[in-house]
Amino acid sequence: MKVLVAIKRVIDYNVKIRVKSDETGVETTNVKMSMNPFDEIAVEEGVRLRENGSAEELIAVSIGPKQAQETIRTALAMGADRGIHVETDDEVEPLAVAKLLKALIEKENPDLVVLGKQAIDDDSNQTGQMLAALVGWSQGTFASELEVADGKAKVTREIDGGLETIQINMPAVVTTDLRLNTPRYASLPNIMKAKKKPIDESSPADLGVDISARLATLKVTEPSSREAGVIVEDVAELVDKLKNEAKVI
């Protein structure tokens, strides 16, 4: 079995996000970047499939600027066999990413694609689903457990109010939820060895995919700060304020 994982380079989850003063986006200059945590879970899952003998090859794909190669190296250090970097400095929307991944699937013929359920920067939660639709594969989203055997994948999904376990035919697209696994720290010797693993480089044009934007960002603003509360004298005043000021009852 061949497994492909898609990973995105995002602002590190520890960074306090700041909105640009012209409200066109968020500040990314001199900001620490790292692998999207959901994608890290996808890599870990791929590495486990590789280690338990279910998968023969694990490929890590990233779409983004030159520096996305560092994110691919991290995946290689964790245990992926090789990387593919689709280089672009443009902002790529979920549909464009899904189309690029589709083009790579046609080239690489993987049996399973694992990716984060969403990226922590735009929280779109669309790429996996769009990809499954484009290639016409089964999908198992928000996975908290994954078992692969005999051409089928058993996926436990985190849904509102509980868990749902489904069986889907391979090839399939699986998106990861937080509880699927705890990603390992790449060992320092493996980080050094990752330098020797290959990364293929290509571009959206090489793959014949038009990534031009279909959405326009109008404005990005900070969440409004919480206003100070008031202390009410009695229940009657509270009810009155809820009714007439807040208009919630």
Add this chain to the structure above:
Amino acid sequence: MALDTETFSILLDTVERFVAERLVPLEAQVAEEDQVPADVITEMKELGLFGLTIPEEYGGLGLTMTEEIEVAIKLGGTTPAFRSVFGTNIGIGSQGIVMDGTTEQKAHYLPKLATGEMISSFALTEPEAGSDAGSLKTCARLEGDHYVLNGTKRFITNSPSADIFTLMARTDPDTPGAKGISAFIVERNSPGLSVGPPDKKMGQQGAKTADVILEDCRVPAANIIGGIAGVGFKTAMKVLDRGRLHISAVSVGIAERLIKECIAYASERKQFGKAIAEFQLIQAMLADSKAESYAARTMVFDAAKKKEAGENITLEAACCKMFATEMVGKVADRAVQIFGGAGYISEYPIERLYRDVRLFRIYEGTTQIQQLVIARELLKDAE
């Protein structure tokens, strides 16, 4: 060979994350139980921390001095007891073999030290030989192809868990001072070697020190580091030169952690109706701490660069050790002051770090010994 920027940046990020996510949350537990949990030690081995400075051909990472400094600063982000677990393997316990060992000694010991399969320890200090290390009394008498060692070593870090000791003993009783001393690799299971109960310390709980007692302890003559008797003191001093920069870097790391804690606390804590960070007397303490830790950081990198260029850095290493360890003492003292009552109780990490850093001004050469080294180096040319 230095790593490329990308690889080193991933490596450094990984260490930083491991410190922040795995080690920092366990600090209070380690201090309370006086023990680093076994599963954390296993994770440290898997991560490769035991082999940071051991050459690549022996299974380590072979970090350059500058790279080691960068990693040591990150490790300073948490209680020094964690670093101490592998600190002797990457520093004073192994470097004697790395620098002066024979090919056979390197091939036999270094791969096991790099993986953490074997723990090493450095045994120089004695009850009556501390700063005056050249006066040590432990003696080694040649009998056939073995040396017979007698004496006591004191405050030996990691000795309770050590598998081998880089141990200094006098092979020539007629030569007083440094010239009669040899460096041995002494295995834990050597007949006649015993380790005392762990010392009760002021700080750095979780890091163990104890006496090492040698009673007619038989060590093969082939275990003299480098195979040559009488040059052990030189080996020890070279090892300590590198160690001094490492300790300086750890001091910088802890100072940066303390400053971060101070900023967070001073921004939250309100008195007289506003955050105490808005008061200029608090700001002055923050500013002094930052300027001093930045100075130490810059010194350590400068010295590391000179070492990599092949220069003798005895003077610079002593300057760094003196300045950085005194600096972190002052930063920790101000941190207690900024935290006020909260800095004195153990609910916050400040009082613990305050006690932890006190050791840095003492071990691997006290501040006063560093002053003498600096002065000696300065005056050498004037004679």
